[in-house]
Amino acid sequence: xxxxxxxxxxxxxxxxxxxxxxxxxxxxxxxxxxxxxxxxxxxxxxxxxxxxxxxxxxxxxxxxxxxxxxxxxxxxxxxxxxxxxxxxxxxxxxxxxxxxxxxxxxxxxxxxxxxxxxxxxxxxxxxxxxxxxxxxxxxxxxxxxxxxxxxxxxxxxxxxxxxxxxxxxxxxxxxxxxxx
Numbered sequence: 001x002x003x004x005x006x007x008x009x010x011x012x013x014x015x016x017x018x019x020x021x022x023x024x025x026x027x028x029x030x031x032x033x034x035x036x037x038x039x040x041x042x043x044x045x046x047x048x049x050x051x052x053x054x055x056x057x058x059x060x061x062x063x064x065x066x067x068x069x070x071x072x073x074x075x076x077x078x079x080x081x082x083x084x085x086x087x088x089x090x091x092x093x094x095x096x097x098x099x100x101x102x103x104x105x106x107x108x109x110x111x112x113x114x115x116x117x118x119x120x121x122x123x124x125x126x127x128x129x130x131x132x133x134x135x136x137x138x139x140x141x142x143x144x145x146x147x148x149x150x151x152x153x154x155x156x157x158x159x160x161x162x163x164x165x166x167x168x169x170x171x172x173x174x175x176x177x178x179x180x
Contacts, residue, residue: 013039013043013048013051014050014051014054016039017036017039017051017054017055017058020032020035020036020039020058021058023035024058024061024062029062030062032058032062033059033062033063036055036058036059036062037059039055040052040055040056040059043055049079049080049082049083050079050083050103052075052076052079053076053077053079053080053083053103053106054076056072056073056075056076056079057072057073057076057106057109057110057113059072059075060072060073060076060113060117066117066120066121067121069117069120070114070117070118070121073110073113073114073117074114076110076113077110077111077114080103080106080107080110083103084103084104104137104140105140105141105142107133107134107137107140108134108135108137108138108140108141108150108151108154109134109150110134111130111131111133111134111137112130112131112134112150112153112154112157114126114130115127115128115129115130115131115134115157116157118130119157119160119161124161127157127161128161131154131157131158131161134150134154135154135158138150138151138154
């Protein structure tokens, strides 16, 4: 049977990233970080933007230092911007016009992660800026478990910033991570 038009073959690198993410979710943060860094080295700074966005997005979660987490989340946002700037992401990664639209669905999560990073770094004004961007980007989210989870996480962080003034600390404000 012929493959449906616009449907990409499974992406080997995204599959490998997903496998490492499962390792991380299983509790082996350090090993996951090392494997993700190995994939990043394979891909390189000029690799496919979808792959860089995905890798950086998950690498941020494996960081111990909030400054490092912020740096990876900024890399993820930058790579997502490349996909939506009208640049050709190439046919081999499955991101065409439809895929680029799907990338817009990651902006709420990407900005929410940045807001949470800035809260950890005691930079509430920057956190509020990214929360506004996350909230504005929510129109791209479906009314499903993931979309509702991201919206709820935005609400929790907005509430925390309003009541605590954005003091640093631990908490579960970030969105659920989703594999692009």
